[in-house]
Structures are given as structure tokens and as C-alpha cells.
Amino acid sequence: MTDFQSLGLSEGLLKAIAENGYASPTPIQEKAIPQILQGRDLMGLAQTGTGKTAAFGLPLIDRLLSDNEAAQPKGTRALILAPTRELVNQIAKNLISYLKATPLRVSSVVGGVSINGQIKRLSKGTDILVATPGRLLDLVDRKAVDLGTASYLVLDEADQMLDLGFIHALRRIAGLVRRDRQTLLFSATMPKQIADLARTYLHDPVRVEVAPAGRTADKVTQSVHFMDPKSKTDFLLKQLQSNPDGLSLVFCRTKHGAERLMRKLSQSGIAAGSIHGNKSQNQRDRAIRDLKDGKINVLVATDVAARGIDIPGVSHVFNFELPEVAEAYVHRIGRTARAGADGEAIALCAPEEIGLFRQIEKLIGIDIPVAGGEVPPLSAAASRAKRGGQNRGGNAKQSPKKPAHKRSSKGHNDNAAPKHSRRRRPNNRKNAA
Incomplete structure (x- = not known):
């Protein structure tokens, strides 16, 4: 059985993984983590509940720590997009549990809450920004956040973002992030629009796939x-x-x-x-x-x-x-x-x-x-x-x-x-x- 130590993660993250009670990596984590640590763009096909957040979150934190850079005012070093407020909050909560012993900061922005508090928090800069596309573009239009500082872009549940009509928002956001970034795309299904999105914004991506679309939990x-x-x-x-x-x-x-x-x-x-x-x-x-x-x-x-x-x-x-x-x-x-x-x-x-x-x-x-x-x-x-x-x-x-x-x-x-x-x-x- 594969363990997290064999995937190449740092000692600090291995300790955080143990504290979170993770015994061994899930299939998507086992396949994705080594590729992301190597700097590859990645297209991951996996259902919700398969451990995707750790699959991209753990190696992303590892790379940010090794980069040893500081977030610029109004900037972010990594951007994670998700379709709903609940998923954004869930991702941010999980990431915070992984980096308790690190200096990295995580911020989340969603609609339905005051934008003024979000503007204030982002003014100091953040290492990881988790956001819904709609509210993020509101902040961009107010010049409250600079996406040009992001070296990492993660699109989670990309098929649902397209279902909700976010395709134009995704294209605009991707154009604002650095060109020399690492891009990770995760989706439960692979409709033509997702394949087109991957071809346009991912560079020579490695494809990993687990839990094929339509498979329901055995229990x-x-x-x-x-x-x-x-x-x-x-x-x-x-x-x-x-x-x-x-x-x-x-x-x-x-x-x-x-x-x-x-x-x-x-x-x-x-x-x-x-x-x-x-x-x-x-x-x-x-x-x-x-x-x-x-x-x-x-x-x-x-x-x-x-x-x-x-x-x-x-x-x-x-x-x-x-x-x-x-x-x-x-x-x-x-x-x-x-x-x-x-x-x-x-x-x-x-x-x-x-x-x-x-x-x-x-x-x-x-x-x-x-x-x-x-x-x-x-x-x-x-x-x-x-x-x-x-x-x-x-x-x-x-x-x-x-x-x-x-x-x-x-x-x-x-x-x-x-x-x-x-x-x-x-x-x-x-x-x-």
C-alpha cells in the first residue's frame, strides 16, 4: 500500500497529514500529487468525495513553501476557483488544516456576504485565494485583487462551473493570471467544453482518472x-x-x-x-x-x-x-x-x-x-x-x-x-x- 511519504511531500506536510487522520492516499491523491510536485499541468477526472482537495492542496502548499516568496499587496500566489460558496468554504477549511504550522495564509471570497471585508483582507495579499468566479471578478473590477501575481491556477469541479454559465468568467480570469503558471483542472465529467478548456489553458497536461463518471458509492x-x-x-x-x-x-x-x-x-x-x-x-x-x-x-x-x-x-x-x-x-x-x-x-x-x-x-x-x-x-x-x-x-x-x-x-x-x-x-x- 502506498503511503504519503513515498509521494515526495515534505516532512512538515506529512505531520499535518497525520494530524488530519489520513492513513494512506486515495487513488486520485496517489496519481496526482507526484505529478503536481514535478510542476506538470494536470487534468484530473474524479468524482466529489474522492479526496481531490488534498490531491491538489497538499502539493500546492509544498510548492509554495519551497518557492519561499511573499505575497504582494492585493496579490495572491495561488488561485483556486470553485463553483459554489459551500465548496469554496470547504476547500479553504481543508487547506487551513494542512498549513497550521506554516506561515502561509488562505483567504476565501464568495458572494452573499459583504464585499468590503473581503477587500480589506485582500489588501494585504494572500498566499492562496479560494473564490467563486462571480465574486472574484467583482473584486477584480474594483481593483481589489491583482491576479497577475498568481503562479498557480486550480479549477475545481470545472464541469459544474460550465453548467452554471461561468465559461466566459473562466476565460477572463485565466487571461489575468500569469502565463508561466502551473494549471490544474479537476472535473467529474469530460464534456467537449471541458476538453476545449483544457487544450486552451493547460500546457502538455498529464491526465489522471479515477472513479469514472456515473459510478456511485458502493455502500x-x-x-x-x-x-x-x-x-x-x-x-x-x-x-x-x-x-x-x-x-x-x-x-x-x-x-x-x-x-x-x-x-x-x-x-x-x-x-x-x-x-x-x-x-x-x-x-x-x-x-x-x-x-x-x-x-x-x-x-x-x-x-x-x-x-x-x-x-x-x-x-x-x-x-x-x-x-x-x-x-x-x-x-x-x-x-x-x-x-x-x-x-x-x-x-x-x-x-x-x-x-x-x-x-x-x-x-x-x-x-x-x-x-x-x-x-x-x-x-x-x-x-x-x-x-x-x-x-x-x-x-x-x-x-x-x-x-x-x-x-x-x-x-x-x-x-x-x-x-x-x-x-x-x-x-x-x-x-x-
């Missing part, structure tokens, strides 16, 4: 219940009331839907909170903290919580509404069964969502067991689509009564996919940042 027990959409709330209430001591995440597609469901649960005696793009950063942080502290048992969320949120002890993930992008299902249910624990993922599928459900099954390569309700019969159009796709038995032979409709989110979807028009994207960017 997550998955099931689906087919039902009328009007029956979903009562069904969810019964599920939550039968497990009063458990911690549950409930995912909705839209901000307004998540808030409405949270209120219904609270009115029924369930200790619930919510997290979505209409919440301020302080409200979002408080909701996550309340779930961790046991003040609430249920957190209703949009996909802002699908990546980068590590809440120990989450026993159940409910897909109250199926995501429009199949990969989001993998990230959602990845919030349970963490650190070797067991977990359960329950999907509630209405007839109009059957097309989304089939896309999820196709992505993950398994038939999700049907725990309740009747699967809608196969239509001729769906049958032709099925024959053209993956040929699987069992439940996979059944399909929707009618093709899934293209759902319009019209500004309600918290983390909209790229199908939206460019004119809508700035609103999504502000919500997510």
Missing part, C-alpha cells in the same frame, strides 16, 4: 418509488417520521420548490432547514451548521449542496425531484455513505420524470430497484430510444408513457445547466456565487 442502497407528484410530500413525511433520529438531505430542482417544501415539513413538525441560491451566505452556513449540530434533522436543498458538502452522519438522501442533468444524481447521493458509512438514496419519480430517471440509470449502468408504485408503460418513441441506447434487462425495459418534457426553469432553477440562453446565465452566476 449507498438505492431505490425508486413511482408516484403522482401530488403524493410526494405525504410520502416524504412518512419516510422522515419513521426515522426521527436520522439526518436527511432532500433535493429539489428549484429554489422556490425547496423553500416551499421546507415550510411544509416544518409545519408538519419536522425540524427542517433549507439551502439554495436565494439564501445569504450566513443563512446557508447556519443551515449546514444546524444539521451538523443536530438542531435540525432535514436539510432541503437544490444542487448547490450536491458537491463539496461533507456532513458526517447523513443517513438518507431523498431525490424529491429528479435532476435534469443525470450526473447531478451521482453527486447528490454522494452526500451519504461517506467515510466508510452506509447510506440510503431514495428517488421519488413522477410520470413526467421517467425520462430523467432512464437517463440516470443509463449513466450509472445499473437498474435502480423499484420499491413502490408502478413503472409507466413503454411508449413507441421511448422504446426506439431505448433500443438505441444501453440494452439492459429488468426494469430497464420499461419506459415512459410519453417522452419526458423539456422543463423550463425560467430563473427558478438554482444551478441551471448550459441549455439556458446566455442572457439567463448571469442570474445563475450570481445565485451560485
